Amino acid sequence: MISFISYLINGISLGSIYAIIALGYTMVYGIAKMLNFAHGDVIMVGGFTIFWTVSTQGMSPLIAIPLAVVLCTILGVTIEYIAYRPLRQAASSLVVLITAIGVSYFLQNLALLIFGANPKSFDSMIPVPPMQLLDGQITILGETTVTVISCLIIMGGLSLFIKKSRPGQAMLAVSEDKGAAQLMGINVNKTISLTFAIGSGLAAIAGLLLCSAYPTLSPYIGSMPGIKAFVAAVFGGIGSIPGALIGGLLLGIVEILGRAYISSQMADVIVFLVLILVLLIKPTGILGKKLQEKV
Amino acid sequence: MALLDVTNLSISFGGLRAVDNFNISIEKGSLYGLIGPNGAGKTTFFNLLTGVYKPNEGIINLDGNNITNMKTVEINKAGIARTFQNIRLFKELSVLDNVKVGLHNRFHYNTLSGILRLPSYYRTEKIMNEKAYELLKVFDLEGEADYLAANLPYGKQRKLEIARALATSPKLLLLDEPAAGMNPNETKELMDTIRFVRDEFDMTILLIEHDMKLVSGICERLTVLNFGKVLMSGETATVLNDSRVITAYLGE
């Protein structure tokens, strides 16, 4: 029972990271109607930025982290501007998807060239002491506490931003109907750029949390969590912010429990089976909306 | 007995009753028009007929068979073929192949014969080519048989869509605004073609159209839809001169 609870806590911690990454996917999918395959690799860029500035340049994490957020934000907006925007009017969604895969591949291999394939060890930058519960039977790591709290703050902040602020309302409008939003005087391009900016900034934070919880860093570190976070976004219902939270948490728990009780090698298999089951039973996810094509 | 018999057909989206208690009866061999202001539910009715939407209530009978709730593919096999308001051709296929896709369910050979090029492949493809050219000739498209459908001018794309629908050898042909975007010359030519198709293929045709010249020129009977309901049905001349219909179109 005790071990189950600590697995559950680990699951929630991992799930919170998935949820933050899933936010980036779900917002971009909801608003730009595209699967940003490169999102996971922006996480990797965030991780490497922090690693490089702190470990090699000796910067304080307090400067390095905001720097990484800014860098990832710029990267996200640039990717959208160069690679995705010119294709937005293209006929097939396949076109943008293949381009996004190209961008993902590009970031991975650029990092490979710069930093090499060997995994770097990443020192946790979270100076919070572990918590002992039930006479030391359960330990909650400082990383876990910080991860869960940041996840909740981000979720709350983002929900408020979308409900209350003008740019947030513009995002909602663009996600409903791009054409109508444009007619109402909303700058669709700017709104989509903003979405990428927010998603990529969050990816930097996710990179920090991911590397702190699993302290290794390699050019491929973002791709699997990225894909799993997309699974989480689909699970929760793509386009929905609470959906990303629910999907992320559930997926994190499933993965950790699967790893603990079934087999560590089969954990990924289980995660993907969840995706397939969700898509077959309820393709719109837990909190998703139904879309119908007009004939 | 009528070829198409629709009774009490209804569908709603959200709270809106897009088609409300709709009745229509179309005799075999007739040229029937469905008119009404934009948003009256005409295309929705076509989508109900072809199984794109499932009705909430009502029965659709085609030639004595109940086709309500059948799937689109089965409805086509039962004998309804259609064209679309926004043209839906197989753009990257040749004009000839577009028609041959329409012939798909009428001439068969199995996959293996196709890959191994067995005699049945050559035999059937030859027949399909002949049939397809026959149809293309009706629409004066045989010269463009090898063009990509996407490269045809607009008016010819509309004709190709009709040819493809006819290739499935339907009992009932549904045309959704066939003259949309055509100039008066093309429209006139289209009217002749539609009449020719009806006579030559002994076809029953139901068409949606806004061009009153076309409607009054070729339709024998009309049904007017307004806000999802039948405003009136009858002989073309009677309907077009009815004050209620004029009001629906032009306002009070």
Added chain:
Amino acid sequence: MTKKPGINQAKADNQVDTNIKSNNKNSNGTIKKAKMSKSTRDNMITYGIVPIAFIIVQILEAGNLISNLMSGLLVSFCIYIILAVSLNLTVGILGELSLGHAGFMCLGAFTSAFFSKCTVDVITFAPLRFILALLIGAAVAGLAGILIGLPVLRLKGDYLAIVTLAFGEIIKNVINALYVGRDQNGFHASLKDALSLNMTDDGEVIIDGALGIIGTPRDSSLLVGVLLILLTLFIVLNLIKSRDGRAIMSIRDNLIAAESVGINITKYKLMAFSISAALAGVAGVLYAHNLNSLAATTRNFGYNMSIMILVFVVLGGIGNIRGSMIAAVVLTLLPELLRGLDKYRMLIYAVVLILMMLFNWSPKIVAWRKQHTTRYFINKIFRRELKPANIDQNTADQNKGGQ
């Protein structure tokens, strides 16, 4: 709807013009024949490239003009070509994106290697053993294609891509965790470790988890590879130009219209997907029998491999079978030829992929390209009197007329 009279006039003229043309071509049988032979000739070139390349390689090899490194790569070329052509069936002909192609290759490789290793003492005639292994590998991969496609092909675009990716990873991970052994009591399987197979002393581990299969007979050769490429081309090209191929492409071009003329969507999607998977399985068989030891790693059967095949397809032109073949060879050959470039190979692939997509699909760039054709430049350079504004006007009119 009001229209400018000028455009109507142009359209009407156009109409008359084509009428005259079609009158001139009364005997449409001759037109048909001419066109038919053109597409046949096209296919003949596609087929012809393969034996010609094979003969050239043989001559070069006889003259010792090929480095050892290169001749080691020859079978890999065949594998990549088969993979690219078969993926093009899914991406270009069916119009669905699959990111799990390497998974099907993995299945074909492991089932066939398993068969060959088990029967290496029983069936001593290598060609027969290889043909049987080939059939098994293709059948299992094709069957997996059906099983996976049946639920998954209902999904659209992005979802389908991610689910095929997931399936590819599942196949790879399961095979990595799979242990199969044989002793006097028959076969044993486990997902834990070799010890849990509980075999008697004479037992032999055949699939050893992450170590895979060691000691597959090396039945592949360049000749076998070339024959399998020809087989793949034969199947794919003949399928495309048949009743079923038309149905598959009609789904790609317009699903709703295809349904409206009675095309069974599920059947034809499944057909294309499973044939594509079976051919990936064929590539896997060739791969497995070209190596002494077969293990499923991210490099050979992972997501990266699937992406690499996709790059071949995109670069060769989506839907262009011959293009896939050429792209597969060129993109594998190029980094080997330009020494020192190997490090940058993947990066170059990525950049090429992005640029190709932008170049081919961005509406603005496509429009720009139409205005800046070679002819335009020639006009600009040699015939100054033909003002650019005129040409722009003409193309603009044509565009309007076409709408």
